[in-house]
Amino acid sequence: MTVLTRRRLLRRAALSATAATAARVSVRPASGVAIAATSLLAAACDPDSPDADPNPERRLGLRFPDGFRWGAATSAYQIEGAAKEDGRGASVWDTFSHTPGRTRNGDTGDVAADHYHRWANDLDLMKDLGLRSYRFSISWPRVQADGTGKANQRGLDFYRRLVDGLHERGIEPMATLFHWDLPQALQDLGGWENRDVAYRFADYAAAVFEALGTAVPVWLTINEPKTVVQNGYLGGHHAPGLRDPDAAYLVAHHLQLAHGLAVRALRAESDARIGPALNLHPCYPADDRPETETATRLYDGYENRLYLDSILRGAYPQDVLDDLGPDSRMVRGIRDGDLAVISSPVDLLAVQYYTPYYVTGGGDTETRWPTSEAFWQQIFPDGMFDMLTRITRDYGPIPLTITENGLPCPDELGSDGTVDDPGRVEFLRDHFAAAHRAIEAGVPLESYHVWSLMDNFEWAEGYEQRWGLVYVDYPTQRRILKRSAHWYKGVIRDNTV
Template identity: 70%
Template sequence: MSVPTRRASSASLAALTEEPSTDSPVPAAALPAVPVEPGPDPEARLGLRFPEGFGWGAATSAYQIEGAARDDGRGPSVWDTFAHTPGRVANGDTGDVAADHYTRYAEDLDLIRGLGLKSYRFSISWPRVQPDGRGTINQRGLDFYRRLVDGLLERGISPMATLYHWDTPQALQDDGGWENRDTAYRFAEYAAAVFGALGDTVPAWLTINEPKTVVQNGYIIGHHAPGIRDEPVAYRVAHHLALAHGLGVQALRATGSASRIGGALNLHPCYAADDDPATLERVRLYDGYENRLYLDPMFKGYYPEDVLADQGPSSPLAQAIRDGDLAIISQPTDILAVQYYTPIYVTTDGGTVQKWPTTEAAWQQVYPRGMYDILTRVSRDYAPASITVTENGLPCPDVIGVDGSVDDAARVSFLRDHLAEAHRAIQDGVPLESYHVWSLMDNFEWEAGYDQRWGLVYVDYPTQRRILKRSATWYRRVISDNLL
């Protein structure tokens, strides 16, 4: 999840490539910055049947749920360092224990089966497998993921594994982290070790999760690990993350595996906030930084010309690109993972405004139509072989009621409305094969600590008790019927 942060630019740009929605948003001034209230019946059936075999799923990431931060040979990551630095994370929270998934994984696998999930997207902790980010492999770490994958397969659930979800080994960060080109090659070695251990038991692999969030939140705003604020350098980081993706794809291909692989990108549809023709120029560049900077090299083998011009020929991004890099980055992939949370409305001065109600995450505007727009846009402009939605959800002020239940009706409404737009995209030819709610369970929500709850399953952190929310039982019925 990423907070949009693009600055204004003085560059003169071509026309907008993505048509803005024809919907008429309510004026921003009329909207409260609070979660949207559910309608009279958030569970009302819409009569939308999904394709046979559609992959209903949910998603998590290692640092957010595993805990066991110092167990069985796991090394420290940048998020361990960041979270333990005073003032970085709300309430001084850390991922040391999180949802204790490392020790409770069997219970959680039964929970996943009980929900009827067909697919489970999780991430592998790089420092659990390779404590220093290079060299010796920690067999106990690999064994955990072997048990997890075997447990999913035994329960009839398809594993989807993400190789990197932001937990760079601290030892690599000490050597420059993603600012250092060498980190991309260390990632490829780590990926090869994981592929060698798990082989074809994982049918779908994702390389780098949300490189844009690493760039924007980790290196521009600085409120994610590693907590750096250096915008020019951030775009060198973007290139090295893209290079790591390509090298990871090559590493899987080298094994001869039949498994599929692709990248996981959080994409924000960008719209004009007003009717001023000059605004379209701003939208075009904003879209360049939000979307095309990550999509174009992966699928077309080049960086957007407008972004390169805005950065300049002597920028860290331009200087980082070497001969042959873009051929590596644009290795053919089998699947694109799309993560959709919010639209962006760009003003004529290059800023942004709110057009829709927001959630407890102030950066997130609730606009289901954006799901349709971004899915159809990437399908039209990039023609990926297949698409999966690997994250979509919202935080709600969930509490346990007097009867022991958690009534998150707003989450039900949100998911229903976004799934309806995903269904519309499928009807219009988008090759969407699966959808994963963010998240399976409440967890450590990065700089927000445990203040935000995003899960289908409530986690009572003092006891680690799991409680199905209303959204979980609703989602279970949707999956069972394959019907929204």
């Protein structure tokens, strides 16, 4: 890796951790579609903003295909709690969150939303919403305390109860094998820098497949490998909290290898469907200069093609490999046969969309749209349309599912016991409309999972940000359906936005 590349990657990581302000300018996205005023959510969730829609619940008359599955998503460390119960081992996020200065207010996931004890009531809540699908994750250290060896039966029993409870309520389970909670014992051995961890992941996956069998019809392997790379190994503001570009992209390769090995492990155990869960961001040039086009292409390589090409085409993008250089740890770490494993055929691709990027000729980014409470999130529904149609255009008609899309709002429990979040209703309505337009354009989109089902531990932001459809009153663990949840219930019931 050249010194220039190393500096550029670290600069990108620093920018991602610092709220940048920029004047909004008029741009035309890759789709060529003008942006409707209702999608400009100034101040995102501020109902008093002059750009806020006074009637966000209004129907657009968009009916989704019969059988379309509406759902919601969570992850284990963010909601389960019970961090030291029933044989669960420590994860990198336990260590990270208990390290002073790492999370806002020193918050941890020790209790989170206490889902481990309240799972049955939470499933009843999902049934009341009418969810057709629930995407959750399985905690690796709950199944294997140190990441190896015999599975912890008490941990497996919890997930069996959860899966059976979903079926009893007519909700399809969609399980994610890894949502960032690597067992700390494996981190102590080098974590994802250690190639052997990819094989330990395959062993863990096989144990989970054997235990749950066909009760889970859809499996996702690795959640957002790019976030582990960029936030955990470049920016350092996620576990394990490192800033090492040379290690970061070796980690990227081993995460991809772990994905492929898990796919092969499932094929030996079950005929369930399986695929990766990738957070994908459309990258647009900030201006019309040739050098900006070139910089945008490379930015897209790091953001999207590094993961899509290796899984769906069996090769890493050459421009990214050239930029990293032949002496980079990633390039030197690729062994014969690795790409064949990584590109083991998958049944579907899970897409997670939050924000676009506008790339300058110098390889930095600009903010073009209003942002949410998460400063990095620009509100741009057409980016979802562009990404979904781009996948189908570039990689063929692989079935797609949206497994995360949402935003944080400053939700408060009102004196009347309700939570009013019209900005979230408007956000979801506009993104649902973009997804519908993609389906009309021929994208094989099967389902849509809102992030998140309930308020939870939002990683380095602790409990400061609320992303849920359901408000969690943390002192009492009481659940309250927000305005957006009541609206979403109607969308699911009618299959219409």
